[in-house]
Amino acid sequence: MAAKKPFLKVQCTICKNVNYFTKKSKKTIEKKLELNKFCRFCKKHTLHKESKR
Numbered sequence: 266m267a268a269k270k271p272f273l274k275v276q277c278t279i280c281k282n283v284n285y286f287t288k289k290s291k292k293t294i295e296k297k298l299e300l301n302k303f304c305r306f307c308k309k310h311t312l313h314k315e316s317k318r
């Protein structure tokens with residue numbers, strides 16, 4: 266049995282590339298993760314959301 270990985274992928278909603286990883290915490294579980302981060306593929310700040318798996 267593999268242990269649950271505490272990391273979440275953070276995916277750009279525009280180009281769908283995974284640009285960041287974040288640790289899963291109780292706060293991020295309860296709340297939908299939406300981050301405005303710089304996407305190096307879009308070359309601008311875009312909305313990033315957590316991606317399961």
Ligand SMILES: [Zn+2]
Binds near residue numbers: 279305306
């Ligand atoms: Zn992007």
